[in-house]
Amino acid sequence: DQQVKQNSPSLSVQEGRISILNCDYTNSMFDYFLWYKKYPAEGPTFLISISSIKDKNEDGRFTVFLNKSAKHLSLHIVPSQPGDSAVYFCAARIQGAQKLVFGQGTRLTINP
Amino acid sequence: ETGVTQSPTHLIKTRGQQVTLRCSSQSGHNTVSWYQQALGQGPQFIFQYYREEENGRGNFPPRFSGLQFPNYSSELNVNALELDDSALYLCASSWGGGTGSYNEQFFGPGTRLTVL
Numbered sequence: 001d002q003q004v005k006q007n008s009p010s011l012s013v014q015e016g017r018i019s020i021l022n023c024d025y026t027n028s029m030f031d032y033f034l035w036y037k038k039y040p041a042e043g044p045t046f047l048i049s050i051s052s053i054k055d056k057n058e059d060g061r062f063t064v065f066l067n068k069s070a071k072h073l074s075l076h077i078v079p080s081q082p083g084d085s086a087v088y089f090c091a092a093r094i095q096g097a098q099k100l101v102f103g104q105g106t107r108l109t110i111n112p
Numbered sequence: 113e114t115g116v117t118q119s120p121t122h123l124i125k126t127r128g129q130q131v132t133l134r135c136s137s138q139s140g141h142n143t144v145s146w147y148q149q150a151l152g153q154g155p156q157f158i159f160q161y162y163r164e165e166e167n168g169r170g171n172f173p174p175r176f177s178g179l180q181f182p183n184y185s186s187e188l189n190v191n192a193l194e195l196d197d198s199a200l201y202l203c204a205s206s207w208g209g210g211t212g213s214y215n216e217q218f219f220g221p222g223t224r225l226t227v228l
Contacts, residue, residue, distance in 0.1 A: 004154075036219075043116070043202055043219030044155070089154050098168035099145065100217065102154030 003027045004092050006103035014111055019077040021106050023090030026071060031095035035064060035075045038087045038105070047088075048075070080110045114139050116205050116220035124226045125193050133188045133223045137205030143167070144186040145217060146178060149200040161186050162208075190225075198227045 005024045013019045021035075031052045036044035050057040050064045050073070057064050063076045077084055090103040117136045125131050137144050143162045147155035157170035161180035175191040184205070190197055201224075204217035 006154075041221065043204075043221045045219070046216050049216075091154075098160045098162075099157035099170060100147075100155075101157070102147075104152070104154050 002104075003030075004090055004101050004103040006088075006090055006106050008106050009104070010107040010109070012109045012111060013080050015082060016079045019075075019080045019084065019108055019110070021075040021077075021088050021090075021108065023073050023075075023103055024071060025073070025092055027092070027094065027101075028071075029094045030092040030101075032093040033064070033066060033073050034091045034093075034100070035062075036089040036091060036102075037084075038089060044089055077108075082110050082112060084108060085110045116203060116218050118201075118203055118220040118223050120223060121221070122224045122226075124228065126228050127193055127195060129193050129227075130189065130191045131193060131225060133190075133201050133203075133225070135186045135188070135203035135205075135220060137184045137186070137203075138218050141205035141207050141218070142184050143206045143208060143215075144180055144184065145204045145206070146186070146188045147202040147204065148172075149202060149222070150196075151199070155202055158188065193227045195227050198225060200224050 034049040035047040037047045038044045048062045066073045087105045089105045091100040119134045145160040146158040149155040159169040160167045164180045177189045180186045200222040202222045204219045206215045206217045208215045
């Protein structure tokens, strides 16, 4: 039972344009959502997060949007840079629990 | 500040063998979580250790076990290895047991386990 889904295995975007990565979830008990970025041979690196009581969080070029009624969140990267090429994981935490539930990941490629 | 380190980097075992993977948590952190990442999938939670006690477990059989030491480093042990155990094993350290507000988990580079 995949509680967090990233339906796009890959995404290719032109440098300077906006990258939009999407994530859907099924569990209403998730209270915290996160995006992680992963380069080959490295562990995932925390990028940005959002609490379930908010609908938007911004950090520099990165913005996460949460639509609770649709059980959907998205990560916007503007402008996209070549160094953003990586695998991006969406993750969620169940309220009161200790674990993160991850999506399958989306490989983002930024083309010059 | 030292980050999360894991050893070994790569490991090859045969079916039925046992393996121990090690993780040193980031300075100041008292919680270690272990995740299994199969090829093409996201990390899956195995269990978490907080102050040397297991503090939550995912859907993994008992042959996956762990330990946390007084210095908060941790081990993941897997007995009776199966082919499907081939994966990247990630550990993440954080502060606090995770029941309150979210405390960021910092991941190590992982151990790549291959079971033949």
